[in-house]
Amino acid sequence: MAIILTAVLFAAPAAAQTRVVFTDPPNSSTAARDAIVEFINSAQNTLDVAIYTLTYGITGGRLTDIAGALQAARSRGVALRLVTDVNEETGTQFTILDILSDGVANGVINRGVVRSGNPGGIMHNKFMVADGWRVLTGSTNFTSAGCLSQENNVLILEGQGIAAAYTAEFEEMWNGIYGNRGQPTFPNSFFTNDGVPVEMRFGPDDDLTGRITTAIYSANRSVYFLVNVFSDGTRAYEIAEALKWAAAQGIDVRGVFDEDNQSSAQWNNLVNVPGISLGDYIGGLNAMHNKLMIVDAGTPQAKVFVGSNNWSNAADLTNDENVAILSSEWWSNHYYDYFRRLYVERSSNANGTQPVRRYGDLDGDGALTQADYAIALALASTGNPASPYQLIVGDVEPYPGMGGHIFGDGRIDAADARWIGETLGIVTGDDRIGESLLKPPGSPVSLAPCTVTAVFGQAFYIQQDDRSAGIRVETSGAVPARGQRVAVRGILKALSGGTGERYVEAQAVSVQPDPGVIPAPLTLRAVWLGGASPPGGYTRSVTGGQGLYNTGLRVRCAGRVTGWGPLSFWLDDGSGYWDGYSGFSGVKVSSGFLTRPTVGSFVTVDGISTMEYVNGQNVRVLRPSVQTDIRVLVSP
Template identity: 30%
Template sequence: MKLKQSSRLQKFLTGTLALVGLVGCGGSQIPLSAMQYAPQAYAAPQMLQAMRAPSLQAQSAAGIQVSFVKAYGRTIAENEAVSRQDANGPSAMLIRLIDSARKTLDGSFYDIDNQDVVAALLRARKRGVRVRLVTDTDNLTAKNSGPAGPPRVAITQLKKAGIPIVDDKRSGIMHNKFLVVDSQSVWTGSTNLTDSSLFHHNNNALSLRSAQLAASYTAEFERLFTQRIFGPNPPRQVPYPRVKIGSATVDVYFSPRGGGQEAVLRELGNARKRIMFMTFSLTDQSAGALIEAKQKQGVQISGVFDSWLGASRYTLFNPLKADGMDMRKDGNEALLHHKVIIVDDTVITGSYNYSNNAENSNNENFLIIRNAPAITQAYVEEFQRIRSISRSGSVRPDYRGLED
């Protein structure tokens, strides 16, 4: 077996910070006035109070529901106190979906560790649901213990219950975060199944009800689980690359080499009104050149980078800020883990970190969502919340809860 690099951080720095990644996104008709923000109106205590308000619920359109981790405070402790109580957060949404399953659960997750999710999967198995999982080899052992470390408790629990788990056994990252429920629904986004990702990091998750979209994700799952194909060859056949869910049009892309990079650049190139992004990593020079060109054409540009990665010499933060664009670094003590760009009224979101490795080496998935005003509005409002507590230039110390 070809072992991966023992340091997850080292692997990330040599992969996600590569110079050939990209980002794109968009959604529904939102007036340009939505871009006129007033950060002073969102002081941290007010933001936390707002996040506790029952009126702030997971937003949805016909067949699509989106949820965000309520990590809008400065510290991990205050974010966890709020997010663990959120009945509409990604964790609660996922557990409800798992508990609703009657026949099958097929999940591909980079990191599996949260005990509440593990308990839900075990309940499903006990009531006769077929549960199958794919994960990254690095995450079979206890955190930070390396490939020779002791087995991870969550993985041991799942295997002991008879749940088969396939790992990728390769140098690229199996970076997906998706679950197919009863061949009818898909849960996906930027959220790993860890306490940090579910309660500390700024993350998003979507639940989409579409048998066709589920079929496309199932085909990718079978490629990984049954055929053990984690690389780009042979080229994959996506059964339904574009589906209709209510009024929304949803395109799905899988990596490696599934056309995602070209699709994101195409969306950026089509921007007419605005490009907004909140992203863990944005390093691609081609994307940066497109964004700069769009600014010169009058497109409004605004972005929030993860504070730690925003300090990297590879990131586009400094070049874009130097060109006069509204660029911020996040204010979360943990991570800004979103991988989101809004281009006009189209949203792009998923596990894809917009890097050379995300396109060419890693197993990734992302969606391009169009004609879904409620979904776009939800992401615009999340961007406003993230931006309101962002910092103009400060960088937090190295965060030891680093995840991809």
């Protein structure tokens, strides 16, 4: 099974309004564009737009896509106001704004609809406010590249308080106030309509770098980031020093950015720092356009920073920027999985062209092997916590995810081990033997790993570790050894020749990497061997069987040897059992070519509880497989 991570509009559970969408360039997703257009189309009365670049789209003098949606909003009576960067009113963008502002391309922009500013920096925002209660923000410019070929995110928030904060920022720019006014945003913290705590901050007034470094210094477990520009400015170095400090405290620090895009100095500054792991985005220059950070993902104190600001002096000191800070464990899981996708699938070492990490590579050696499967099994069986790296690459199931996750559930469990095994071509079923015995002949089964308890030629027996059930397996391929753990996929059948003993005709047998231990035998009286047939009518047992069905299980009987037959002997445990045909008291032990104990000896025999068809009846048989299964206690 392959991991398929589609970029879809993702909403929180239970009538939530907070939504997130990610671009997905390798898969040609239009989800970001569609979310932006949908947001514009939803506006009924007012729509304020602060956008750095708007070139999507125009064809033959007609506005299309995002620009077309804005024009359609005006046409249906929505009061549209748009601010952009003064230096972006050129070329295609000028033409779009010209048409958008007054309906025709007359070379004049109607300033009652479109305004621009910030000649000392850039108006770098990418947000919209609709009808005074809905906000769209994130890193996505309204361009074809921003929506389709760059890695970007779109965040949609609903709530009047949140919208009021963004509207206040918009009003300043609309009225020609750009850059640093020295007036921090207040009030700045609200709840969305679906209960997500959000803090809104705007640059340069709100010291965005200070907010970022404070969060890093407060981290308890992890700091993950995706940044388009991580420059060599003094404020960017403040962030770098905070990341170094966090790594030195044992915080897991990982990031992805473009090593060639104004960020080479910080790459060189951080790439060899112990405890910091970086990925160079391999999608091309400027393609990794996100500006987001997740602190303590998957914990109650998690925070997600989402917005327009790069990590640079300009973004902090002169540009008009915005950041939404979500305090949400649920949403931190969602953004964390997006980070995982880029960190694992789409980043490399500096200037690399292929990913250096892969899902399931739990030991970090760059390859997916049985060693990784063994680690996953151990983590799943013991419940021990996985390392942060192991969670990043190994928590792949379920898909879709749980608890806000796009995929996975925040742990390494049996489902993840199964995914790794299946990827390696290992049989990793989850059927139990006891439940399979209730199925009719011809049913396909894929048995979860069990221990091999006995081998007889091309047949062997396996049983559950809890000793609840065992079954015969027949294979034409390599036969596993006693004590190995195997998973078996095949078809349920019944032995011909009378007994009808159930077995699996194996199509695939996978030896597991974890060492098995042969379960201790169940000690039974001879009259209890075989047991009663299980319900369902598909599985036969011994004639007159009583108690729990135990055919196929490794059991132990003790008693006196009463006689010998061809490749066999009889064992009387004093329970009064007699098979009705042999002339000896006790149960038959089918010893094959093993050395038989002398008649009159007192012995214990470990073996498989099975049966033979004699005179129209299934009679009890105990079948040892190795000499040590027969132990003489007292010789005659």
